[in-house]
Amino acid sequence: MDFSGSSQKKKKKPRQVRDAEATQAQILDAAEQEFARHGLAGTRIDAIAARTGVVKAMIYYYFDSKEGLYQSVMQRIGTELDIAFKQLANTDLPVEEALRESIRAGINYGAAYPHRGMLWFYEAIQNQGQYGQISGWQKSFWSMTAILERGMAEGVFRSLDPFLTTINILGVCTFYFNAHENLKYLDSTRQLLSSEMIKQQTQEAIDLVLAGIKA
Amino acid sequence: MDFSGSSQKKKKKPRQVRDAEATQAQILDAAEQEFARHGLAGTRIDAIAARTGVVKAMIYYYFDSKEGLYQSVMQRIGTELDIAFKQLANTDLPVEEALRESIRAGINYGAAYPHRGMLWFYEAIQNQGQYGQISGWQKSFWSMTAILERGMAEGVFRSLDPFLTTINILGVCTFYFNAHENLKYLDSTRQLLSSEMIKQQTQEAIDLVLAGIKA
DNA sequence: GTCTATAATACGATAGAC
């Protein structure tokens, strides 16, 4: 039932006319989502292409390989992370309030980018964290450790290991979101990702940590 | 260059003569490791077969499909989990000590089965926790919540949300091991999985939580 | 820069001999 040659040819994807920068950003966005959902190994280039609307070959054209694309995603996360947590380094606030703000920032970040927590776990499990270093996330970690040290020096916080305590605070901030898919079966009446529950969880986390480290 | 028919044939795997039960257990062990390392979707049946020394077809013979094998792994974990955390339900200990023991048990479990934490995260991310319910892990969760409620009733613990606090304690117990591959880059002088560091972390975790919830 | 087509390989699952 295919009449005519040129007037009614099969539907054909019109060639996209876009600038390189926009296309690259679009690919990075789609890639971040797919990598977070399936990890580096499990992500299908086709899925990224489908999400972007760009064809598979374009991804190889811009990023060489799946691994190269993954590294670019990590790099971009790093620059955004710097911006989000840079302010925590300022010493204007009293330590107690600075720590409260850090926890708030951590939970808000986890709520705002729920997929990035998964990305980090895939990175740890599948790639042993080798690509994660590209992002330079360590800077954010040490800025929280610095707050704890300042609190100890000022006598506001009790004697503790700032390194391990930073890890444990990070655990409180992230576990809620990272384990959400498992935790949701516990109590079907609670919507764990609703803004009210997150607000409650923020308060509980701050109360637990602050009471846990005060002198 | 293939002389003779039977005297010099190519090296051939000798047929294994084993009982069904031993073979099944062997497959389950190898499968648990592979599923923890690569998740349900990412695990290759060939890899399990290679690890077991059994041939791929045997796995299908005993477990029908990759999904069936995964469910069997989850079921086995559930029975072991029950045994490991059953004792925590007893109310002989004072609440404070009961909670201390729970945290110790949680960290010890994480240290003893470091791969299982990964398995749970894969389960959450890849399968939305649907297969995790087979294990019945919720029982262990609620037993810790019960301790917190008892502590509040006795006036030993401050007023808190037992549900969210259980999640946060679990976060402290598990994050250290789950994020280990990312955290190891922070301070190369600290061996996070050494028994001394785990001992330190256990103490820090107990101090943080106990101080955090005491009345 | 963007597309189509395809090479090369890897994987889940099954059939059938022993």
Added chain:
DNA sequence: GTCTATCGTATTATAGAC
């Protein structure tokens, strides 16, 4: 119960037209 051999499909990556 255990093995070999294979089918069908999905996926990374590239070649080459436009």
